[in-house]
Amino acid sequence: MAETCPFCLQPDTKIYLTAKEGILRKCRRCHCVFNPQRANEFDADSEELNTGYNALIEKMAGLDAQIGKKIANFMAAHLEMSGNFLEIGCGTCFLSKVFRENYPRIRYTGIESSSKFFDALSHELKKQVFFDKDLSAALDRIPDHSQNAIILNHVLEHLPDPRATMLELKKKLSENGGIYLEVPNEQWKKAQIMVRNILKPNAPAWFAGHINFFTKENLGHFLDHCGFRVAALKRESIADNQATFIKMLGGEEVYRDNRLAQFAYHLLRLTAFEKLIRYGIVLRCICKKN
């Protein structure tokens, strides 16, 4: 059972790679890559995640505002920016702030499974967020066909049953509503692991908690299989997303002191190298009901 593809539910899968953290399998039908250990490794209340958490929120606030604007602009090109918007795994709710300032007709609701994230929210934001460890239970509180947009920003790669969740979310969408999805782009996963091993020998082969690994192609197939049509799906280059690059490095202060990182960023911008090799650090997508 553990070797059945969690995306298309076919049993025809093979070993994709073996690392010290375990193995990843690849579906021969839909080409999705997954960790056969389907327990949700993402422990939202883990010490690792919460150490210095409040300090981290403050340090990243400016970057999150820039990242949030990029996301909102992408959504605005494909969705009506009004009515009910639901964010799954809303964390610090940085998107709600962007919406409030730029799209006041949006009514925002979040769902969060980490008590630390939830406890850190302001009194006002707590009124807009459901805290629940069980996503299905939280979704039961959202009326069917009620949401103009649902946001999954770096969430799908953690979900033990991504197909079941997408089908549940589909029921919550209004007729013309859409889902905003953002996931890491795992194109050239094996090459990435090799490079990371050279740069940082003890780095894990994949981030703790990631159990689903997407490329532009297999994400499109997966959404199609769940009965969605893809309105937009693109690879986002680091050169076009400086705030994301700085956040990944550890924040503005780290970036300011890291000449090599600054050089690398400007080189990527000048050469448009990522576009040349058709790579992007994340996949950003809007899908709608078929």
Ligand SMILES: [Zn+2]
């Ligand atoms: Zn499959």
